[in-house]
Structure formats: structure tokens, C-alpha cells
Amino acid sequence: MGEQKAEVQSDREREWSLLRRKYLVGPGERRASSAQGIHHLALLSSDVERTIEFYQGVLEFPLTELFENRDYSGSTHFFFDLGNGNALAFFDFPGLEMEPYKEVLGSLHHLAISVPLDTWKHLRVKLETAGIEIAFEHAGSIYFNGPDGERLELLAEPLGEMNGRPVL
Numbered sequence: 078m079g080e081q082k083a084e085v086q087s088d089r090e091r092e093w094s095l096l097r098r099k100y101l102v103g104p105g106e107r108r109a110s111s112a113q114g115i116h117h118l119a120l121l122s123s124d125v126e127r128t129i130e131f132y133q134g135v136l137e138f139p140l141t142e143l144f145e146n147r148d149y150s151g152s153t154h155f156f157f158d159l160g161n162g163n164a165l166a167f168f169d170f171p172g173l174e175m176e177p178y179k180e181v182l183g184s185l186h187h188l189a190i191s192v193p194l195d196t197w198k199h200l201r202v203k204l205e206t207a208g209i210e211i212a213f214e215h216a217g218s219i220y221f222n223g224p225d226g227e228r229l230e231l232l233a234e235p236l237g238e239m240n241g242r243p244v245l
Contacts, residue, residue, distance in 0.1 A: 104243070117156060117164040118188065123225050125153050125169050131224045132157045135207050136200060138165065159190060161236065178226030187220065187228035197233035 102108075122128040125143075132138045138157040146152035146168050157165045165188070180186060192200065194217065201219055204211065213220040217233035237245035 115163060117166040119154075119166040119168060120185070120188075120223075120227055121175060121225065122153075122155075122167040122169045123175070125155065125167070127224050128167055129155070131207075132165070135203050135209070137203075180228075185227060187230050189230040189232050191232050191234060191236050194233040197231055200231055 129140055133140045138159055141156045141158050141164070143153060143155040146154040149168070149170055151171055153167075153169045155167055159165050197217060197219075201211070204219075204221055209221050211219050211221050212228075218230060220228060220230050223229050234241070237243060
């Protein structure tokens, strides 16, 4: 079993090396992105008030706007400030039967949110106090689920870095 795992890992290392050589362009050589940034990431909410209490009350992301969704009459579209010009938005869809969150290809795996280390420590305590289970923790990174099962990560690293090395 260990040999097979090592062989798979070795194959993946070769694959990653080929992909890096084929596609990865160094910072001084790469073109600027055509995008200005993420305007907002929209997730689904089964309960608007519960979502506001979690994201604003526990995680301290200010609610910035709330109005009717233009695509679905009676649906709420609401936004939270994630800092640095980034917004997290939600929709509710009253009357629609929606299945609980599940990870499928093309869907959200997790949303990683950068916070300073002191804020990370503060929010970790708030999550525990609120009874939110920490699913995984590793060196300044905690994973937990939001009110509708969405997987979230609070990461005590600067934007554009991962494991102490630049990714942008």
C-alpha cells in the first residue's frame, strides 16, 4: 500500500512539473490579469437572519446591503464586506426545494479568507464560543462550516501568499 501511494505521488510530481513548465510564467514575465478582482462570491442561504447573525455576528463581516434579487422575485440578495474591496453575497430562494450543501465537481470546495493573526485568534475563540466545530486546523489555518454547510477557512496569511510563499 505504501509503495503504491509513493508511486502515485511520484506520478503526480511529474505531472505537476510538466504543468509548471508548460503554463507557469514568472512574476516578472507574466501579463497583468484582465480582471479587476472578485466583485462578489454568491452563495445560497436557507435563512437570511441566521446567515447575517453568523457572518456579521460571529465572523464580524459587516452587512453592507440587502435588496431583492433581480433574477428571482421575493429572493433576498445581501452582501458582507470582506475587506480590501471584496464582498461575499448570498441569495435565498423561498419556495424552491434546495438540497443541503455537498461537494461536487465544479462546486465550492472552500472559501479561504485572509485575516491578521490577532484577528484569527479572536475569531477562533468566537467560533468555539458559538459552538462552531473546527473541522481542521493547521498552523494559522482553521476550517469550519457556515450555517448552510459551506466550508470556510480563516487563514492567518497575507493576501497573495500560501504557506509563507507568494502565489500572486
